[in-house]
Amino acid sequence: MAERKNRQIVLASRPEGEPRPENFRMVESEVVTPGDGQVLLRTLWLSLDPYMRGRISTAKSYARPVEIGEVMVGGTVSEVMESRNAAFKPGDFVLGHAGWQEYALSDGRGLRKLDPDAAPLSTALGVLGMPGQTAYCGLLQIGQPKPGETVAVAAASGAVGAVVGQLAKLKGARAVGIAGGAEKCRYLLDELGFDAAVDHRAADFKEKLAAACPNGIDVYFENVGGAVWDAVFPLLNTFARVPVCGMIAHYNDTEPPPGPDRTPRLMRTILTKRMTVRGFLVSDFADQTAAFLRDMRAWVRDGKIKYREDVVEGLAAAPEAFIGLLKGRNFGKLLVRVAR
Amino acid sequence: MAERKNRQIVLASRPEGEPRPENFRMVESEVVTPGDGQVLLRTLWLSLDPYMRGRISTAKSYARPVEIGEVMVGGTVSEVMESRNAAFKPGDFVLGHAGWQEYALSDGRGLRKLDPDAAPLSTALGVLGMPGQTAYCGLLQIGQPKPGETVAVAAASGAVGAVVGQLAKLKGARAVGIAGGAEKCRYLLDELGFDAAVDHRAADFKEKLAAACPNGIDVYFENVGGAVWDAVFPLLNTFARVPVCGMIAHYNDTEPPPGPDRTPRLMRTILTKRMTVRGFLVSDFADQTAAFLRDMRAWVRDGKIKYREDVVEGLAAAPEAFIGLLKGRNFGKLLVRVAR
Numbered sequence: 234m235a236e237r238k239n240r241q242i243v244l245a246s247r248p249e250g251e252p253r254p255e256n257f258r259m260v261e262s263e264v265v266t267p268g269d270g271q272v273l274l275r276t277l278w279l280s281l282d283p284y285m286r287g288r289i290s291t292a293k294s295y296a297r298p299v300e301i302g303e304v305m306v307g308g309t310v311s312e313v314m315e316s317r318n319a320a321f322k323p324g325d326f327v328l329g330h331a332g333w334q335e336y337a338l339s340d341g342r343g344l345r346k347l348d349p350d351a352a353p354l355s356t357a358l359g360v361l362g363m364p365g366q367t368a369y370c371g372l373l374q375i376g377q378p379k380p381g382e383t384v385a386v387a388a389a390s391g392a393v394g395a396v397v398g399q400l401a402k403l404k405g406a407r408a409v410g411i412a413g414g415a416e417k418c419r420y421l422l423d424e425l426g427f428d429a430a431v432d433h434r435a436a437d438f439k440e441k442l443a444a445a446c447p448n449g450i451d452v453y454f455e456n457v458g459g460a461v462w463d464a465v466f467p468l469l470n471t472f473a474r475v476p477v478c479g480m481i482a483h484y485n486d487t488e489p490p491p492g493p494d495r496t497p498r499l500m501r502t503i504l505t506k507r508m509t510v511r512g513f514l515v516s517d518f519a520d521q522t523a524a525f526l527r528d529m530r531a532w533v534r535d536g537k538i539k540y541r542e543d544v545v546e547g548l549a550a551a552p553e554a555f556i557g558l559l560k561g562r563n564f565g566k567l568l569v570r571v572a573r
Numbered sequence: 574m575a576e577r578k579n580r581q582i583v584l585a586s587r588p589e590g591e592p593r594p595e596n597f598r599m600v601e602s603e604v605v606t607p608g609d610g611q612v613l614l615r616t617l618w619l620s621l622d623p624y625m626r627g628r629i630s631t632a633k634s635y636a637r638p639v640e641i642g643e644v645m646v647g648g649t650v651s652e653v654m655e656s657r658n659a660a661f662k663p664g665d666f667v668l669g670h671a672g673w674q675e676y677a678l679s680d681g682r683g684l685r686k687l688d689p690d691a692a693p694l695s696t697a698l699g700v701l702g703m704p705g706q707t708a709y710c711g712l713l714q715i716g717q718p719k720p721g722e723t724v725a726v727a728a729a730s731g732a733v734g735a736v737v738g739q740l741a742k743l744k745g746a747r748a749v750g751i752a753g754g755a756e757k758c759r760y761l762l763d764e765l766g767f768d769a770a771v772d773h774r775a776a777d778f779k780e781k782l783a784a785a786c787p788n789g790i791d792v793y794f795e796n797v798g799g800a801v802w803d804a805v806f807p808l809l810n811t812f813a814r815v816p817v818c819g820m821i822a823h824y825n826d827t828e829p830p831p832g833p834d835r836t837p838r839l840m841r842t843i844l845t846k847r848m849t850v851r852g853f854l855v856s857d858f859a860d861q862t863a864a865f866l867r868d869m870r871a872w873v874r875d876g877k878i879k880y881r882e883d884v885v886e887g888l889a890a891a892p893e894a895f896i897g898l899l900k901g902r903n904f905g906k907l908l909v910r911v912a913r
Contacts, residue, residue, distance in 0.1 A: 483841060492831045497826065499839065504852035510840075512847045512848055
């Protein structure tokens with residue numbers, strides 16, 4: 234083991250605005266042997282997610298930022314290579330948070346064993362993992378779509394949005410997806426069964442969205458902000474619910490957008506339309522994990538919820554893939570295959 | 574009866590910005606005799622409330638605007654003078670919506686009989702009426718204060734705010750009131766038992782509010798917007814609840830405030846702090862009326878909830894009083910004594 238190298242991607246510097254490749258740096262170190270109670274994990278799959286942009290900023294948020302020189306955080310599926318922890322044995326597959334690196338030590342806390350025969354291992358980072366549960370809890374607990382209502386979601390071909398739209402359909406609602414480009418929109422309609430799909434890059438996006446929502450919008454699952462929010466806002470119905478899950482259009486902002494200040498307009502509309510705008514993290518719904526896994530495994534098995542993965546090969550590809558994620562370049566759940 | 578005159582205040586023109594006296598006009602007409610099924614009401618008390626500013630604007634809202642030449646809307650306590658409706662007899666006192674006029678006909682719909690021995694009649698427009706129920710439902714259903722949490726409310730000496738703070742205390746929370754001027758602040762502390770009171774006119778208001786909320790704010794009952802919201806916003810805790818009841822600081826706005834646009838900042842904070850911002854009208858909680866009346870009557874009777882009325886005399890005084898209300902000139906629930 235001693236000559237085996239661990240490659241890690243660390244934060245080299247904090248981005249100003251859009252992250253660039255030089256904000257990340259690959260470092261090598263020796264793979265260390267697990268101590269008592271520890272396991273050595275080899276990363277098979279690394280998940281890339283929009284929340285990581287927040288972690289490399291110093292803006293106040295719900296989690297401490299990644300420090301300069303520290304390994305980038307991230308959800309992972311790993312294989313147990315060595316174990317000095319009775320709960321794990323070599324060859325076990327586990328879901329964890331090993332971050333952007335090829336090997337990691339763990340004391341076993343926060344690891345969940347995966348059955349490779351039940352579902353492809355990578356799905357534990359997508360439809361059967363954090364993004365899937367984000368959609369499940371945000372839509373069902375906060376959005377609460379009722380049959381016949383209209384649910385709109387942006388980044389709709391992404392890991393969260395795709396589940397939101399399909400879940401809305403399962404609940405009898407009308408699903409309107411917003412995505413970037415004709416190919417993604419076709420996918421929403423043809424593969425995922427959305428009722429309408431609108432390309433936010435179209436010049437007449439606002440009009441197209443309004444046309445796709447003839448009865449307004451009852452639930453808007455907010456992943457994006459920016460121009461999409463501006464188009465959604467006037468369409469929101471009385472008693473609309475807005476689960477706020479992400480604001481990817483603003484993650485690279487270096488200053489607030491120019492005026493006027495539309496905060497009073499937003500607050501007045503929340504009042505007059507009696508809207509509910511509620512932010513959440515999937516971890517707020519940890520008590521829903523068992524229900525989520527039970528439901529989502531069945532829906533995926535029965536073909537009621539479909540998913541798509543966008544896989545890049547090798548840890549070295551992670552920075553560029555992550556930068557592209559923030560620009561909407563991925564098509565489906567973005568994963569790095571770190572090892573086979 | 575035929576020679577008796579009805580005086581009415583109608584909307585003469587729509588205000589641009591702050592309403593002025595000339596936006597209202599007094600007109601006289603004959604008092605008409607009730608037809609079959611109708612009652613003739615004589616207004617004793619007229620309630621003046623901030624929501625009326627919205628009704629004289631054409632901005633889209635939850636209710637249709639008052640038309641030019643139409644009698645101003647408003648909650649009233651009236652005496653039944655004549656009745657051709659079996660449910661009412663002369664001498665009955667009723668809560669209704671007769672508007673800014675001395676006499677009104679009603680078919681009985683929406684009228685609720687009042688017992689003048691149970692509580693002063695005017696309280697049906699205040700602590701035991703719409704404002705009281707607004708506080709009760711907004712705070713208890715949306716705010717859901719828990720013992721030890723901090724509840725902040727602006728316009729805290731007003732009809733709604735005063736009940737919010739006292740209810741917060743009843744629920745074991747810490748009540749922080751925001752009001753205009755030292756006299757109102759003293760009243761909050763000395764009469765209503767708030768834990769802290771902050772004068773929003775003070776030059777160091779922001780610092781004073783922060784000092785009054787050493788553990789942040791868990792529930793902010795939003796009546797105001799503007800500079801008060803700006804001071805509250807950074808103090809809001811993770812999982813804060815913001816029932817949005819009013820935005821009186823903005824009702825006279827003729828254009829949005831200058832930039833930058835702080836909407837993205839608000840939405841990101843809603844996300845990272847997992848806040849719930851929810852607008853409501855008291856009518857959304859009509860199913861709570863019986864519970865409200867039961868609880869609030871007991872609390873008022875037992876001295877657990879106190880109230881203060883600001884009474885102006887005579888219908889003709891209504892426009893100036895209403896204009897003053899929007900500037901915070903009233904001190905307590907603003908009422909017009911139209912007749913004794």
